[in-house]
Amino acid sequence: MPEKTLLKHTDTPNSETMDFYLSQKGYEASRKALTSYEPAKLIDEVKGSGLRGRGGxxxxxxxxxxxxxxxxxxxxxxxxxxESEPGTFKDRALIERYPHSVIEGIIIACWAVQINSAFIYIRGEFTLGAKKLQKAIDEAYQKGFLGKNIFGSKFNLDITVHRGAGAYICGEETGLLTSIEGYRGYPKIKPPFPAIQGLFAKPTVINNVETLANLPYILNNGAQWFKSMGTEKSPGPKIFCVSGHVNKPGLYELPLGTPCMEIINNYGGGVWKNRKLKAVIPGGSSAPVLTAAQAEKLNMDYEAVAAAGSMLGSGGLIVMDETVCMVNALYNLIRFYHHESCGQCTPCRYGTGWLDKILHRMEHGNGKQGDIELMLNICDNMRGKTICVLADAAAMPVQSFIKNFRDEFEYHIKEHKCTVTI
Ligand SMILES: Cc1cc2nc3c(=O)[nH]c(=O)nc-3n(C[C@H](O)[C@H](O)[C@H](O)COP(=O)(O)O)c2cc1C
Ligand code: SF4
Known part of the structure; x- marks a missing residue:
């Protein structure tokens, strides 16, 4: 197993405490940023590292x-x-087990962009994470790493933890901002992008937890060190969330570009119960599904996964064995998107609902001739036609499941049952 960076200490007892973090050179990177980097130079350093957002x-x-x-x-x-994307569970580990790395990343980012006020928008269900985060923030204030004149400089920074109320759409950046502003978490049309007009109509940087947690290491070890991992266009380490039908589901931190089958077999312990691999979703539930044959040739970096017709997304690798009914799996996914659509846009509000209804009847043996074409037509009317991309995130799985496993959908309609009999 390659040496870990982000998750190196997350299994160590008390890794979430300030004392432990300080014993690991904690807050040296942010001190260095504030004392020896002009903001513009820091932005150039992070640009030069090739770090790409880990939120999707x-x-x-x-x-x-x-x-x-x-x-x-x-x-x-x-x-x-x-962190509400089904199949994704990496940010929670960083928040609960190594929150100071995230706080330090926020300090570095805020210095680079000259921001004095930061929020952490945490999923409502992460009660433990919110508590640990607040405790870590309190410790950072006590040490003088947050608040006024941090590290003895003229720079001030406050961090506020804002708990969500359990809506997937509040992970979408503009829905998230609307929620912090105190309104229902409705996404907004872009442009204007948040960098120009975001929270309270002011310029706003939105970054994922894992993205920010990389920053202290880039500062401590340099952009070249970061680029020595992964591929040229997708450098650095990535936390892959492996779930589904493997012997050892869990988090695996590996360089971007690691082959998909190496992750499944060497780290995930292989497909469980000696069954065959049927399909993978490489980047969380919104990413198009790939067949086992495609997975066998797949490297897990942004370019390679896109070239295979899917997305690296959040790095949530969902593994499905030969016993999975693809109609049932898609029905399960679509129920989620139907439930989570905020309802502002007609193509999404109705589209997810119709897809849910059609898949429900197909799954229960009542599919009709023409249902496949009807679903594809609905997807065409959803993609690229709404305020945010939740509609696309629902349509892409449907299109890819039908493209790669059409015979199973046809069989369900014709025979009123599954092809899978195990
Ligand atoms: C429906 C939807 C849900 C999303 N959920 C999350 C999420 O839970 N966490 C996250 O970091 N990004 C999520 N994103 C992506 C964010 O909009 C945004 O691109 C990201 O936080 C930017 O951070 P990054 O550049 O560091 O990746 C979501 C996007 C969509 C469309
Ligand atoms: S696409 Fe769906 S989730 Fe996004 S704003 Fe429109 S209705 Fe809401």
């Missing part, structure tokens, strides 16, 4: 920071800790 889209972190206007104040940073 994989956008260059340094580039995102550079879009923020220099002359408008106040500006805000929001750490996205909503």
């Amino acid at each position: 889209a994989g956008f260059s972190t340094g580039m995102k920071w550079s879009f923020v206007p220099k002359d408008i104040f106040p500006k805000y940073l929001v750490c996205n800790a909503d």
Whole structure:
């Protein structure tokens, strides 16, 4: 197993405490940032490292920071800790087991963009995480790493923990901002992008927990060290969340570009019960499903997964064995998206509902001729036609399940039952 960075200490007792973090060179990176880096130079360093957002889209972190206007104040940073994508459970581990690395990442990002007020928007169900985070923030204030004149400099920074109320859509960045503002978490049309007009209509940086947790290591070890892992366009370590039909589900921190089958077999302990692999979803539930044959040739970096027709997304690798009925699996996914649609846009509100209804009847032996075409038509009317991409996130699984496993959908309609008999 390659040496771990982000998860190196998460299994050590008391890893969440300030004392432990300080014993691991904690807060040296943020001190270094504030004392020896001009903000612009720091942005260049992060750009140069090639760090890409770990929340799903994989956008260059340094580039995102550079879009923020220099002359408008106040500006805000929001750490996205909503983590509601099915198959994704990495941010929770960082928050509960190594929260100071996230706080330190926030300090570094805020110095780079000259932000004095940050929020951590944490998923409502993460009660323990919220408590641990608040405790870690309190410890950082006591040490003078947060608050006024941090590290004895002229720089001030406050962090506020904001708990969500259990809505997946509040992980979408504009829905999240609306929720912090005190409204129902409705996404907004972009542009304007949050970097220009975000929280309270001010410039706002939104970064995922894992993205921010990488920053102290980049500062301590340098951009070249970061680039020595992964591929040229997808550098650095990535936490893969392996779930489903493997012997050892869990979190595996590996360089981007690690082969999918190596993750499943060498780290995940192989497909369970000596069964055959049928399919994988490589990047959380929104990512198109791939067949076993595609998985066998797949490297887990942004470019390679996109070239295979899917997305690396959050790194949530969902493994399905030969006993999975693909109609049932898709029905399960679509029920989630139907439930979580915020309802603002007609194609999403109705589209997810219709998909849910059609898959329900198909799954229960009442599918009709033409249902496959009807679902594909609904997906066409959802993709790219709504305020946010939740509609696309629901349509992409449908299109890919039908494309790769169409015979199972046809069999369900014709024979009123599953092809899978095990
Ligand atoms: C429906 C939906 C849900 C999302 N949920 C999350 C989430 O839980 N956590 C997250 O970091 N990003 C989530 N995102 C992506 C965010 O909108 C945003 O791109 C991300 O937080 C940016 O951080 P990054 O650049 O560090 O990846 C979601 C996007 C969509 C469309
Ligand atoms: S696409 Fe769906 S979730 Fe996104 S804003 Fe429209 S209705 Fe809401």
